Amino acid sequence: MIVCHCRGLSDDDIHQAIDWMRAADPTGLITAGRVYRALGTRPDCGGCISLFVATMRTNDKLDVPAELTGLRRSRSEGALP
Numbered sequence: 466m467i468v469c470h471c472r473g474l475s476d477d478d479i480h481q482a483i484d485w486m487r488a489a490d491p492t493g494l495i496t497a498g499r500v501y502r503a504l505g506t507r508p509d510c511g512g513c514i515s516l517f518v519a520t521m522r523t524n525d526k527l528d529v530p531a532e533l534t535g536l537r538r539s540r541s542e543g544a545l546p
């Protein structure tokens with residue numbers, strides 16, 4: 466299914482980029498902008514962003530790395546300097 470008509474990106478393109486990015490960097494944050502860059506392009510009109518992000522969220526490799534979860538809570542509780 467085509468997700469981004471301006472750039473001709475499909476849901477498969479997005480999932481392949483996320484899979485590649487997670488394999489290359491197990492702890493890196495994966496954003497829509499980084500997915501576009503990994504695919505060698507960038508958004509144009511921006512009309513697809515909500516569908517683009519919704520497609521990204523269906524990929525189980527998009528999870529925030531465990532090392533980065535709970536940082537806000539930990540800081541407010543004084544656990545971190």
Ligand code: FES
Nearest residue numbers: 469471509511513
């Ligand atoms: S449809 Fe994706 S940038 Fe325009």
